[in-house]
Amino acid sequence: MTATPGRLDLPARRRRHARLIAALTTLIGACAEAAGEVYRPIAAAPPDTAVTERSEEAATVLRELMVCGELAADDVLDEAVDSAVLTGLLALQEARTASDPSTAAELCLSAVPHIALAVTLASADLD
Structure with a gap:
């Protein structure tokens, strides 16, 4: 029994997707950190501060x-x-x-x- 060409590429495809997911999760983390930098000062501001x-x-x-x-x-x-x-x-x-x-x-x-x-x-x- 021989493997189909698509099946031979499965491990490479999984690694490629894993790299993509890792990059995207890093991007999500960076976005979350940037949002935190914006909203932490607002959250810590005195109640009379206009936002x-x-x-x-x-x-x-x-x-x-x-x-x-x-x-x-x-x-x-x-x-x-x-x-x-x-x-x-x-x-x-x-x-x-x-x-x-x-x-x-x-x-x-x-x-x-x-x-x-x-x-x-x-x-x-x-x-």
Whole structure:
């Protein structure tokens, strides 16, 4: 029995993908560090300091949700942030209990968009 050409390249393909994933996770880490450098001083600022960070996309979506006027914008935004954080944390919890490191890494990376969404929503300025 002979191996198919695609099968012969599988180990090389896996290594190539592993290098790509490693580079992308380094990039995610660098982005997180850069965001931390921006938001740590804001978080540590005295309460009377004005902070005007804006996410137009999140604000637009929220305004669309508020058209009916039944809910307060702050309440909807808070719930959206909580939901995104919870979804990300659930993915991280699942990563902790994964049976192998590869699955754990994939699950950990799947949490990133949820956490990024939570940051976007939390930084939305509706004023």
